[in-house]
Amino acid sequence: MTRRLLFSNFLLVLVTLFLFGLTTVSATEAAFAEFQETHTAVHTRLLVDVLENHYRQTESWDGVQLEILNLSLISGFVMTLKSAEGVVVGSTLGTDVSQESSAVLIFKLADGQNRPLGTLYVDRNSELEQVDNSFLEALSQGALFSATIVLSLGLVLGMALAHSINYPIRQMSHAAADIARGQYAVRVDEDGPAEVGILGRAFNQMAAGLQQMEQMRRDLVLNVSHDLRTPLTTLQGYLEGLRMGKIADRRTAEQAFSAMQTETTHLLNLVHSLGQVAALDAGQKWLQVAPVAVAPLIAEVVARAEPLAQAQGVVLTTAVSPNLPPLQGDVTQLGQMLFNLVENGVRHTAAGGRVTLSAVATAEEMRLTVADNGAGIAPQHQPFVFERFYRADEARSRHSGGAGLGLAIVQGVVQAHHGRITLTSEEGEGAVFEVVLPLCGMGIAEWGMRIAE
DSSP: OOOOOOOHHHHHHHHHHHHHHHHHHHHHHHHHHHHHHHHHHHHHHHHHHHHHHHHHHHHHHHTHHHHHHHHHHHHHHEEEETTSSOOEEEEEEEETTOGGGSSEEEEEEEEETTOOOEEEEEEEEHHHHHHHOOOOHHHHHHHHHHHHHHHHHHHHHHHHHHHHHHHHHHHHHHHHHHHHHTTTOOOOOOOOHHHHHHHHHHHHHHHHHHHHHHHHHHHHHHHHHHHHHHHHHHHHHHHHHHHHTTSSSHHHHHHHHHHHHHHHHHHHHHHHHHHHHHHHHHHOOOOOOOEEEEHHHHHHHHHHHHHHHHHHHHHEEEEEOOOOOEEEEOOHHHHHHHHHHHHHHHHHSSSSEEEEEEEEEEEEEEEEEEEOOOOOOOTTGGGGGSSSSSSEEEEHHHHOOOOSOHHHHHHHHHHHOEEEEEEETTTTSOOOEEEEEBBTTTSSSSHHHHHHO
Protein backbone atom coordinates (compact mmCIF):
# COMPACT_ATOMS: atom_id res chain seq x y z
CA MET A 1 0.00 0.00 0.00
CA THR A 2 2.89 2.35 0.77
CA ARG A 3 4.30 1.84 -2.73
CA ARG A 4 0.95 2.58 -4.33
CA LEU A 5 0.59 5.76 -2.29
CA LEU A 6 4.12 6.85 -3.17
CA PHE A 7 3.60 6.11 -6.85
CA SER A 8 0.29 7.97 -6.90
CA ASN A 9 1.84 10.92 -5.09
CA PHE A 10 4.86 10.94 -7.42
CA LEU A 11 2.67 10.79 -10.52
CA LEU A 12 0.42 13.55 -9.22
CA VAL A 13 3.35 15.84 -8.39
CA LEU A 14 5.06 15.09 -11.72
CA VAL A 15 1.98 15.85 -13.81
CA THR A 16 1.26 18.97 -11.77
CA LEU A 17 4.82 20.25 -12.16
CA PHE A 18 4.85 19.48 -15.87
CA LEU A 19 1.63 21.36 -16.49
CA PHE A 20 2.68 24.21 -14.22
CA GLY A 21 6.14 24.46 -15.82
CA LEU A 22 4.75 24.30 -19.34
CA THR A 23 2.19 26.98 -18.60
CA THR A 24 4.72 29.18 -16.79
CA VAL A 25 7.42 28.97 -19.48
CA SER A 26 4.91 29.55 -22.28
CA ALA A 27 3.41 32.53 -20.49
CA THR A 28 6.87 33.94 -19.73
CA GLU A 29 8.06 33.56 -23.33
CA ALA A 30 4.89 35.23 -24.63
CA ALA A 31 5.27 38.10 -22.15
CA PHE A 32 8.94 38.49 -23.00
CA ALA A 33 8.21 38.53 -26.72
CA GLU A 34 5.56 41.19 -26.16
CA PHE A 35 8.07 43.16 -24.10
CA GLN A 36 10.61 42.92 -26.92
CA GLU A 37 8.10 44.16 -29.46
CA THR A 38 7.01 47.03 -27.23
CA HIS A 39 10.61 47.94 -26.45
CA THR A 40 11.54 47.83 -30.12
CA ALA A 41 8.50 49.86 -31.16
CA VAL A 42 9.19 52.60 -28.61
CA HIS A 43 12.86 52.97 -29.56
CA THR A 44 12.37 52.66 -33.30
CA ARG A 45 9.75 55.39 -33.15
CA LEU A 46 12.55 57.65 -31.99
CA LEU A 47 14.70 56.43 -34.87
CA VAL A 48 11.97 57.34 -37.34
CA ASP A 49 11.71 60.84 -35.87
CA VAL A 50 15.49 61.33 -36.15
CA LEU A 51 15.61 60.16 -39.77
CA GLU A 52 12.60 62.24 -40.83
CA ASN A 53 14.20 65.28 -39.18
CA HIS A 54 17.42 64.53 -41.09
CA TYR A 55 15.53 64.59 -44.40
CA ARG A 56 13.76 67.85 -43.53
CA GLN A 57 17.07 69.49 -42.74
CA THR A 58 18.98 68.24 -45.77
CA GLU A 59 16.03 67.76 -48.15
CA SER A 60 17.70 64.54 -49.24
CA TRP A 61 19.12 61.33 -47.84
CA ASP A 62 22.70 62.50 -48.29
CA GLY A 63 24.82 61.56 -45.26
CA VAL A 64 22.13 59.35 -43.79
CA GLN A 65 24.45 56.33 -43.76
CA LEU A 66 26.53 57.86 -40.98
CA GLU A 67 23.36 58.76 -39.11
CA ILE A 68 22.11 55.16 -39.35
CA LEU A 69 25.42 53.74 -38.15
CA ASN A 70 25.37 56.04 -35.10
CA LEU A 71 21.74 55.19 -34.35
CA SER A 72 22.47 51.46 -34.68
CA LEU A 73 25.41 51.78 -32.33
CA ILE A 74 23.31 53.59 -29.76
CA SER A 75 20.11 51.55 -30.02
CA GLY A 76 21.53 48.16 -30.87
CA PHE A 77 19.15 47.70 -33.81
CA VAL A 78 20.03 46.67 -37.31
CA MET A 79 18.44 49.12 -39.80
CA THR A 80 18.06 49.52 -43.51
CA LEU A 81 16.61 52.67 -45.10
CA LYS A 82 15.22 52.75 -48.63
CA SER A 83 14.27 55.92 -50.43
CA ALA A 84 10.85 56.47 -51.92
CA GLU A 85 12.25 55.11 -55.17
CA GLY A 86 13.23 51.83 -53.45
CA VAL A 87 16.99 52.46 -53.43
CA VAL A 88 18.96 51.52 -50.29
CA VAL A 89 20.35 54.83 -49.03
CA GLY A 90 21.63 53.63 -45.66
CA SER A 91 22.11 50.41 -43.78
CA THR A 92 23.83 49.04 -40.72
CA LEU A 93 25.03 46.18 -42.93
CA GLY A 94 26.17 48.48 -45.78
CA THR A 95 24.29 50.20 -48.58
CA ASP A 96 24.60 47.22 -50.86
CA VAL A 97 22.78 44.84 -48.43
CA SER A 98 19.02 44.79 -47.89
CA GLN A 99 17.35 43.24 -44.82
CA GLU A 100 13.85 43.69 -46.15
CA SER A 101 12.96 40.00 -45.83
CA SER A 102 14.23 39.62 -42.25
CA ALA A 103 12.93 42.85 -40.73
CA VAL A 104 10.93 42.70 -37.55
CA LEU A 105 9.41 46.17 -37.92
CA ILE A 106 8.76 48.26 -41.03
CA PHE A 107 8.11 52.01 -40.88
CA LYS A 108 6.99 54.34 -43.66
CA LEU A 109 8.73 57.71 -43.45
CA ALA A 110 6.95 60.89 -44.64
CA ASP A 111 7.49 64.64 -44.57
CA GLY A 112 5.27 67.22 -42.94
CA GLN A 113 2.87 67.15 -45.89
CA ASN A 114 2.58 63.39 -45.64
CA ARG A 115 4.58 62.77 -48.78
CA PRO A 116 6.47 59.48 -48.72
CA LEU A 117 10.20 59.77 -48.05
CA GLY A 118 11.16 56.11 -47.75
CA THR A 119 10.88 52.91 -45.79
CA LEU A 120 12.84 51.90 -42.65
CA TYR A 121 13.42 48.18 -41.93
CA VAL A 122 14.38 47.41 -38.31
CA ASP A 123 15.66 44.19 -36.77
CA ARG A 124 17.45 43.21 -33.57
CA ASN A 125 21.13 42.41 -33.95
CA SER A 126 22.60 38.99 -33.24
CA GLU A 127 24.12 40.03 -29.92
CA LEU A 128 20.75 41.12 -28.57
CA GLU A 129 19.17 37.93 -29.87
CA GLN A 130 21.87 35.95 -28.11
CA VAL A 131 21.20 37.79 -24.86
CA ASP A 132 17.49 37.15 -25.23
CA ASN A 133 18.05 33.48 -25.95
CA SER A 134 20.41 33.22 -22.98
CA PHE A 135 17.74 34.76 -20.77
CA LEU A 136 15.10 32.32 -21.96
CA GLU A 137 17.49 29.41 -21.57
CA ALA A 138 18.36 30.50 -18.03
CA LEU A 139 14.65 30.82 -17.30
CA SER A 140 14.01 27.29 -18.55
CA GLN A 141 16.92 25.92 -16.52
CA GLY A 142 15.67 27.74 -13.41
CA ALA A 143 12.18 26.33 -13.93
CA LEU A 144 13.64 22.83 -14.35
CA PHE A 145 15.77 23.23 -11.23
CA SER A 146 12.78 24.51 -9.24
CA ALA A 147 10.66 21.63 -10.52
CA THR A 148 13.35 19.17 -9.42
CA ILE A 149 13.44 20.70 -5.94
CA VAL A 150 9.66 20.72 -5.66
CA LEU A 151 9.48 17.14 -6.93
CA SER A 152 12.02 16.03 -4.35
CA LEU A 153 10.15 17.82 -1.57
CA GLY A 154 6.91 16.31 -2.85
CA LEU A 155 8.40 12.83 -2.70
CA VAL A 156 9.68 13.39 0.84
CA LEU A 157 6.34 14.79 1.99
CA GLY A 158 4.55 12.02 0.10
CA MET A 159 6.60 9.40 1.92
CA ALA A 160 5.78 11.04 5.25
CA LEU A 161 2.09 11.26 4.35
CA ALA A 162 2.01 7.68 3.09
CA HIS A 163 3.64 6.49 6.30
CA SER A 164 1.23 8.52 8.45
CA ILE A 165 -1.72 6.92 6.64
CA ASN A 166 -0.35 3.44 6.03
CA TYR A 167 1.01 2.79 9.54
CA PRO A 168 -2.29 3.28 11.43
CA ILE A 169 -4.23 1.39 8.74
CA ARG A 170 -1.76 -1.51 8.91
CA GLN A 171 -2.02 -1.37 12.70
CA MET A 172 -5.82 -1.51 12.44
CA SER A 173 -5.54 -4.46 10.09
CA HIS A 174 -3.43 -6.38 12.61
CA ALA A 175 -5.75 -5.32 15.44
CA ALA A 176 -8.79 -6.52 13.47
CA ALA A 177 -7.09 -9.87 13.01
CA ASP A 178 -6.43 -10.03 16.77
CA ILE A 179 -10.09 -9.24 17.49
CA ALA A 180 -11.13 -11.99 15.09
CA ARG A 181 -9.02 -14.35 17.24
CA GLY A 182 -10.87 -13.20 20.38
CA GLN A 183 -8.29 -10.71 21.70
CA TYR A 184 -10.73 -7.88 22.43
CA ALA A 185 -8.35 -5.85 24.60
CA VAL A 186 -6.31 -4.72 21.58
CA ARG A 187 -6.35 -0.98 20.79
CA VAL A 188 -4.85 1.19 18.05
CA ASP A 189 -3.22 4.63 18.11
CA GLU A 190 -5.53 7.56 17.47
CA ASP A 191 -2.77 9.85 16.17
CA GLY A 192 -2.23 10.85 12.54
CA PRO A 193 -4.32 12.83 10.05
CA ALA A 194 -7.79 13.89 11.15
CA GLU A 195 -9.64 11.23 9.15
CA VAL A 196 -7.28 8.49 10.33
CA GLY A 197 -7.68 9.68 13.92
CA ILE A 198 -11.48 9.51 13.60
CA LEU A 199 -11.18 6.00 12.16
CA GLY A 200 -8.88 4.99 15.01
CA ARG A 201 -11.27 6.30 17.65
CA ALA A 202 -14.19 4.52 15.98
CA PHE A 203 -12.16 1.30 15.88
CA ASN A 204 -11.27 1.58 19.56
CA GLN A 205 -14.91 2.24 20.45
CA MET A 206 -15.90 -0.85 18.48
CA ALA A 207 -13.20 -2.91 20.19
CA ALA A 208 -14.30 -1.62 23.62
CA GLY A 209 -17.91 -2.54 22.81
CA LEU A 210 -16.89 -6.02 21.71
CA GLN A 211 -14.78 -6.44 24.83
CA GLN A 212 -17.70 -5.35 26.99
CA MET A 213 -20.04 -7.75 25.21
CA GLU A 214 -17.55 -10.58 25.65
CA GLN A 215 -17.21 -9.75 29.35
CA MET A 216 -21.00 -9.66 29.65
CA ARG A 217 -21.18 -13.08 27.98
CA ARG A 218 -18.62 -14.50 30.39
CA ASP A 219 -20.38 -12.92 33.35
CA LEU A 220 -23.67 -14.32 32.11
CA VAL A 221 -22.27 -17.84 31.90
CA LEU A 222 -20.58 -17.51 35.29
CA ASN A 223 -23.60 -16.03 37.07
CA VAL A 224 -26.11 -18.38 35.50
CA SER A 225 -23.91 -21.33 36.38
CA HIS A 226 -23.66 -20.07 39.94
CA ASP A 227 -27.39 -19.42 40.25
CA LEU A 228 -28.24 -22.81 38.79
CA ARG A 229 -25.78 -24.76 40.89
CA THR A 230 -27.41 -24.15 44.29
CA PRO A 231 -31.02 -25.15 43.45
CA LEU A 232 -29.90 -28.08 41.33
CA THR A 233 -27.64 -29.28 44.14
CA THR A 234 -30.53 -28.96 46.57
CA LEU A 235 -32.86 -30.87 44.26
CA GLN A 236 -30.24 -33.53 43.71
CA GLY A 237 -29.77 -33.97 47.45
CA TYR A 238 -33.47 -34.38 48.19
CA LEU A 239 -33.99 -36.71 45.21
CA GLU A 240 -31.04 -38.81 46.31
CA GLY A 241 -32.50 -38.97 49.84
CA LEU A 242 -35.86 -40.05 48.46
CA ARG A 243 -34.25 -42.67 46.23
CA MET A 244 -32.16 -44.08 49.06
CA GLY A 245 -35.13 -44.15 51.45
CA LYS A 246 -33.58 -41.66 53.85
CA ILE A 247 -36.73 -39.52 53.78
CA ALA A 248 -39.26 -41.96 55.14
CA ASP A 249 -41.63 -40.13 57.45
CA ARG A 250 -44.39 -37.88 56.15
CA ARG A 251 -43.18 -34.66 57.82
CA THR A 252 -39.67 -34.96 56.41
CA ALA A 253 -41.07 -35.76 52.98
CA GLU A 254 -43.31 -32.69 53.08
CA GLN A 255 -40.31 -30.53 54.02
CA ALA A 256 -38.33 -32.03 51.15
CA PHE A 257 -41.13 -31.45 48.65
CA SER A 258 -41.58 -27.86 49.89
CA ALA A 259 -37.86 -27.17 49.54
CA MET A 260 -37.80 -28.69 46.04
CA GLN A 261 -40.82 -26.59 45.06
CA THR A 262 -39.06 -23.47 46.33
CA GLU A 263 -35.92 -24.27 44.39
CA THR A 264 -37.96 -25.07 41.28
CA THR A 265 -39.69 -21.68 41.62
CA HIS A 266 -36.30 -19.98 41.83
CA LEU A 267 -35.21 -21.77 38.65
CA LEU A 268 -38.38 -20.78 36.82
CA ASN A 269 -37.97 -17.17 37.94
CA LEU A 270 -34.37 -17.19 36.74
CA VAL A 271 -35.36 -18.63 33.36
CA HIS A 272 -38.16 -16.08 33.05
CA SER A 273 -35.76 -13.22 33.88
CA LEU A 274 -33.21 -14.49 31.39
CA GLY A 275 -35.95 -14.66 28.76
CA GLN A 276 -36.89 -11.04 29.44
CA VAL A 277 -33.26 -9.93 29.25
CA ALA A 278 -32.80 -11.80 25.96
CA ALA A 279 -35.94 -10.14 24.55
CA LEU A 280 -34.63 -6.72 25.59
CA ASP A 281 -31.25 -7.39 23.99
CA ALA A 282 -32.79 -8.63 20.77
CA GLY A 283 -35.22 -5.69 20.58
CA GLN A 284 -38.14 -8.03 20.04
CA LYS A 285 -41.62 -6.55 19.70
CA TRP A 286 -42.86 -8.18 22.90
CA LEU A 287 -44.96 -5.30 24.21
CA GLN A 288 -48.76 -5.42 23.96
CA VAL A 289 -49.55 -1.72 24.15
CA ALA A 290 -52.90 -0.43 25.41
CA PRO A 291 -54.17 2.24 27.84
CA VAL A 292 -53.22 1.27 31.41
CA ALA A 293 -55.07 2.50 34.52
CA VAL A 294 -52.42 3.37 37.09
CA ALA A 295 -54.29 2.99 40.40
CA PRO A 296 -55.41 -0.65 39.80
CA LEU A 297 -51.92 -1.48 38.54
CA ILE A 298 -50.33 -0.19 41.75
CA ALA A 299 -52.88 -2.04 43.89
CA GLU A 300 -52.09 -5.30 42.08
CA VAL A 301 -48.32 -4.80 42.55
CA VAL A 302 -48.74 -4.13 46.26
CA ALA A 303 -50.90 -7.25 46.63
CA ARG A 304 -48.22 -9.37 44.93
CA ALA A 305 -45.43 -7.93 47.08
CA GLU A 306 -47.32 -8.03 50.41
CA PRO A 307 -46.36 -11.62 51.36
CA LEU A 308 -42.68 -10.87 50.86
CA ALA A 309 -42.99 -7.61 52.82
CA GLN A 310 -44.72 -9.38 55.72
CA ALA A 311 -42.02 -12.04 55.74
CA GLN A 312 -39.37 -9.30 55.89
CA GLY A 313 -41.28 -7.27 58.48
CA VAL A 314 -41.52 -4.30 56.09
CA VAL A 315 -44.57 -2.05 55.73
CA LEU A 316 -45.85 -1.32 52.20
CA THR A 317 -47.67 1.99 51.66
CA THR A 318 -49.00 3.84 48.61
CA ALA A 319 -49.52 7.48 47.74
CA VAL A 320 -51.57 7.71 44.57
CA SER A 321 -53.04 10.98 43.34
CA PRO A 322 -56.77 10.78 42.52
CA ASN A 323 -58.06 10.76 38.96
CA LEU A 324 -54.77 9.77 37.38
CA PRO A 325 -54.81 9.70 33.55
CA PRO A 326 -53.98 6.37 31.90
CA LEU A 327 -50.56 5.33 30.67
CA GLN A 328 -49.84 3.93 27.23
CA GLY A 329 -48.01 0.63 27.57
CA ASP A 330 -47.96 -3.07 28.29
CA VAL A 331 -49.80 -3.64 31.58
CA THR A 332 -47.96 -6.91 32.28
CA GLN A 333 -44.50 -5.45 31.73
CA LEU A 334 -45.29 -2.27 33.64
CA GLY A 335 -46.57 -4.39 36.53
CA GLN A 336 -43.39 -6.48 36.45
CA MET A 337 -41.28 -3.33 36.39
CA LEU A 338 -43.01 -1.88 39.48
CA PHE A 339 -42.95 -5.24 41.26
CA ASN A 340 -39.19 -5.54 40.68
CA LEU A 341 -38.66 -2.07 42.18
CA VAL A 342 -40.85 -2.82 45.19
CA GLU A 343 -39.23 -6.23 45.69
CA ASN A 344 -35.79 -4.62 45.51
CA GLY A 345 -36.82 -2.07 48.16
CA VAL A 346 -38.26 -4.75 50.46
CA ARG A 347 -35.15 -6.95 50.17
CA HIS A 348 -32.88 -4.06 51.11
CA THR A 349 -34.97 -2.70 53.96
CA ALA A 350 -34.60 -4.01 57.49
CA ALA A 351 -37.55 -5.22 59.59
CA GLY A 352 -39.66 -2.32 60.76
CA GLY A 353 -38.82 -0.29 57.66
CA ARG A 354 -41.14 1.12 55.04
CA VAL A 355 -41.44 1.01 51.25
CA THR A 356 -43.72 3.56 49.56
CA LEU A 357 -45.07 3.34 46.03
CA SER A 358 -46.43 6.67 44.77
CA ALA A 359 -47.81 8.05 41.51
CA VAL A 360 -48.39 11.61 40.36
CA ALA A 361 -49.18 13.00 36.91
CA THR A 362 -48.08 16.21 35.23
CA ALA A 363 -49.42 17.67 31.99
CA GLU A 364 -47.52 15.20 29.81
CA GLU A 365 -45.88 12.61 32.08
CA MET A 366 -46.56 10.11 34.81
CA ARG A 367 -44.08 9.90 37.69
CA LEU A 368 -43.97 6.57 39.53
CA THR A 369 -41.76 6.52 42.61
CA VAL A 370 -40.61 3.64 44.80
CA ALA A 371 -38.90 4.88 47.98
CA ASP A 372 -37.57 2.94 50.95
CA ASN A 373 -35.80 3.85 54.19
CA GLY A 374 -33.41 0.92 54.06
CA ALA A 375 -29.62 0.75 53.92
CA GLY A 376 -29.31 2.90 50.79
CA ILE A 377 -26.78 2.45 48.00
CA ALA A 378 -23.20 3.62 48.25
CA PRO A 379 -22.16 6.21 45.62
CA GLN A 380 -19.59 3.87 44.05
CA HIS A 381 -22.31 1.28 43.35
CA GLN A 382 -25.01 3.58 41.97
CA PRO A 383 -23.69 3.78 38.35
CA PHE A 384 -23.88 -0.03 38.10
CA VAL A 385 -27.16 -0.96 39.77
CA PHE A 386 -28.96 -1.36 36.41
CA GLU A 387 -26.34 -3.75 35.03
CA ARG A 388 -27.37 -7.38 34.87
CA PHE A 389 -26.14 -9.73 37.60
CA TYR A 390 -24.74 -6.78 39.54
CA ARG A 391 -25.01 -6.99 43.31
CA ALA A 392 -23.89 -4.06 45.44
CA ASP A 393 -23.30 -6.52 48.29
CA GLU A 394 -21.66 -9.67 46.96
CA ALA A 395 -22.13 -11.30 50.35
CA ARG A 396 -25.91 -11.40 49.89
CA SER A 397 -27.22 -14.81 49.01
CA ARG A 398 -29.28 -15.66 45.95
CA HIS A 399 -32.37 -15.96 48.14
CA SER A 400 -31.94 -12.60 49.87
CA GLY A 401 -30.44 -10.63 47.01
CA GLY A 402 -32.03 -12.11 43.89
CA ALA A 403 -30.24 -13.04 40.69
CA GLY A 404 -29.17 -9.48 39.93
CA LEU A 405 -31.47 -9.16 36.91
CA GLY A 406 -34.43 -7.30 38.40
CA LEU A 407 -33.18 -3.71 37.94
CA ALA A 408 -31.72 -4.53 34.50
CA ILE A 409 -35.21 -5.66 33.44
CA VAL A 410 -36.70 -2.51 35.01
CA GLN A 411 -34.46 -0.28 32.93
CA GLY A 412 -35.19 -2.26 29.76
CA VAL A 413 -38.96 -2.03 30.25
CA VAL A 414 -38.77 1.71 30.98
CA GLN A 415 -36.70 2.35 27.85
CA ALA A 416 -39.06 0.20 25.77
CA HIS A 417 -41.88 2.51 26.90
CA HIS A 418 -39.90 5.63 25.89
CA GLY A 419 -39.45 6.58 29.53
CA ARG A 420 -36.55 7.23 31.86
CA ILE A 421 -35.53 6.09 35.34
CA THR A 422 -33.37 7.84 37.94
CA LEU A 423 -31.89 6.76 41.26
CA THR A 424 -31.40 9.00 44.28
CA SER A 425 -29.78 7.46 47.33
CA GLU A 426 -27.54 8.18 50.26
CA GLU A 427 -25.93 5.39 52.20
CA GLY A 428 -27.90 4.66 55.37
CA GLU A 429 -30.90 6.79 54.32
CA GLY A 430 -32.66 4.58 51.80
CA ALA A 431 -33.11 4.81 48.05
CA VAL A 432 -35.63 6.44 45.70
CA PHE A 433 -36.25 5.10 42.18
CA GLU A 434 -38.30 7.45 39.99
CA VAL A 435 -39.79 6.27 36.70
CA VAL A 436 -41.11 8.88 34.25
CA LEU A 437 -43.42 7.61 31.49
CA PRO A 438 -45.42 9.43 28.79
CA LEU A 439 -49.17 9.60 29.26
CA CYS A 440 -51.64 7.97 26.91
CA GLY A 441 -51.83 9.89 23.63
CA MET A 442 -48.65 11.92 24.20
CA GLY A 443 -46.91 11.05 20.95
CA ILE A 444 -46.55 7.26 21.34
CA ALA A 445 -49.93 5.89 20.28
CA GLU A 446 -48.69 5.06 16.78
CA TRP A 447 -45.52 3.57 18.27
CA GLY A 448 -47.67 1.38 20.49
CA MET A 449 -49.78 0.10 17.62
CA ARG A 450 -46.68 -0.76 15.60
CA ILE A 451 -45.24 -2.78 18.49
CA ALA A 452 -48.54 -4.55 19.09
CA GLU A 453 -48.61 -5.60 15.45
